[in-house]
Amino acid sequence: MFLLLKGGECYIPESIGKKDILIAVGKVYRVEDEISKDKLWDVEIIDCSDKIIIPGLIDQHVHILGGGGEEGPVSRIPEIQLSEIICAGVTTVVGVLGFDSITRNIANLLAKANGLQAEGITSYIYTGSYSIPTSTLTGKSITDISLIDKVIGVGEVALADYRSSHPTLQMLKELSSEAKMGGMIGAKAGIVHMHIGDGKEGIKLLFELIHETDFPIEMFIPTHINRNKKLFEQGIQFLDMGGFIDMTAGESSEKGYSVPDALAKLVQENKNLDNVTVSSDGNGSNLGNGICKMTQLFNDLRDCIQYKNIDIETVIKTATINVAKFLKLYPQKGTIKPESDADILMLDKKTLAIDTVIAGGKVFMKDGQITKKGTFENN
Known part of the structure; x- marks a missing residue:
């Protein structure tokens, strides 16, 4: 139901420092200094402390x-x-x-x-x-x-x-x-x-x-x-x-x-x-x-x-x-703000390599590995 990105260095694309990002139903729901999981249910948490987060x-x-x-x-x-x-x-x-x-x-x-x-x-x-x-x-x-x-x-x-x-x-x-x-x-x-x-x-x-x-x-x-x-x-x-x-x-x-x-x-x-x-x-x-x-x-x-x-x-x-x-897709696309689409990249801080890809709130790549392929791609 919820995806919580914790402690990433965020560029939305302007720098806003370290933030937590809460994703729900394919959208960015909250972007704050600290978001507690206590009042959330069915939440997946991703530690982003060593990541750079960009749209x-x-x-x-x-x-x-x-x-x-x-x-x-x-x-x-x-x-x-x-x-x-x-x-x-x-x-x-x-x-x-x-x-x-x-x-x-x-x-x-x-x-x-x-x-x-x-x-x-x-x-x-x-x-x-x-x-x-x-x-x-x-x-x-x-x-x-x-x-x-x-x-x-x-x-x-x-x-x-x-x-x-x-x-x-x-x-x-x-x-x-x-x-x-x-x-x-x-x-x-x-x-x-x-x-x-x-x-x-x-x-x-x-x-x-x-x-x-x-x-x-x-x-x-x-x-x-x-x-x-x-x-x-x-x-x-x-x-x-x-x-x-x-x-x-x-x-x-x-x-x-x-x-x-x-x-x-x-x-x-x-x-x-x-x-x-x-x-x-x-x-x-x-x-x-x-x-x-x-x-x-x-x-x-x-x-x-x-x-x-x-x-x-x-x-x-x-x-x-x-x-x-x-293309007149902003603010739905191109940024990470409340109510924008949850399209997010996580980059390794040292190498800037792509670590995680989130599209529409769903994880398609994690730890540099594809987690969801196309319909007719080989597994």
């Missing part, structure tokens, strides 16, 4: 249905499994369709998201794909966003990539209008999530869209913004205009910036880090270099703290509260 990560860009397909049928990546998501410390996931909207579709993506939700984590999806006109379930993006609970926006629409449909400004205006109106009708974020490739123009078309229309800049987010140095400089300019940017974990520093290097640069330049997020591109194709792993998200965040000496609050925000606010 569960929100990964806003995951190929839950499988990515790839650029090199033929053999290159299609299988669906992701629950344990892969849990091992990454992710408790809320947003699924994308990506490049291949021929052998996969939004109905498949929605079914997979519903399956993950039934297995115990929170899931959402974007309607759409690389191309415009984009893949939908109902025939229109506005209807998908308005009427389908799990659809929170359009994405990932591809720009500056030879795999995109090379949309015109007018095409992007029309898609953005559907996203915005769908969000208004359905009380959703109604965002446009943009895949940015290595093409020469970068986010030039996005700049034109912002300058020539009245769409709020906060409804757009270009991802993979750290994939090359020129694109990253455009991203900083977009950030300075009040926009959000999303960095991809696992990026090489050979032609672009790794997440630790990129975040350190933004900190040094005193940029608005509240509008900076990090995602994994998990289970997507790394174009001949294997599969993008969701675990790289947490690994990069940990490296920011351990090797770049960026304070833990700043780092944690990029995959928790910043994402939750952008």
Whole structure:
């Protein structure tokens, strides 16, 4: 009935010191200096005295249905499994369709998201794909966003990539209008999530869209913004205009910036880090270099703290509260406060390794070991 976390060093994501956290019916019930078990019944107690407690990560860009397909049928990546998501410390996931909207579709993506939700984590999806006109379930993006609970926006629409449909400004205006109106009708974020490739123009078309229309800049987010140095400089300019940017974990520093290097640069330049997020591109194709792993998200965040000496609050925000606010999931997600969802990570104080994962008040990993697997995973 109750789960009581005792004496952990809490970042919610701002530091609040050592606290006890009482969880009930999938929600955070109390966060206090001391919570006695005396008046509780059916309570499980976890000693967190040697743990750091943070909110569960929100990964806003995951190929839950499988990515790839650029090199033929053999290159299609299988669906992701629950344990892969849990091992990454992710408790809320947003699924994308990506490049291949021929052998996969939004109905498949929605079914997979519903399956993950039934297995115990929170899931959402974007309607759409690389191309415009984009893949939908109902025939229109506005209807998908308005009427389908799990659809929170359009994405990932591809720009500056030879795999995109090379949309015109007018095409992007029309898609953005559907996203915005769908969000208004359905009380959703109604965002446009943009895949940015290595093409020469970068986010030039996005700049034109912002300058020539009245769409709020906060409804757009270009991802993979750290994939090359020129694109990253455009991203900083977009950030300075009040926009959000999303960095991809696992990026090489050979032609672009790794997440630790990129975040350190933004900190040094005193940029608005509240509008900076990090995602994994998990289970997507790394174009001949294997599969993008969701675990790289947490690994990069940990490296920011351990090797770049960026304070833990700043780092944690990029995959928790910043994402939750952008997707309009806050305060249900991205924080640890009374009435928020009980999505919590416990980290080892010395190594910052993930020790325990709690999603919706249920323990999915404890002492570094998975305790609950997906329906069809091998025991």
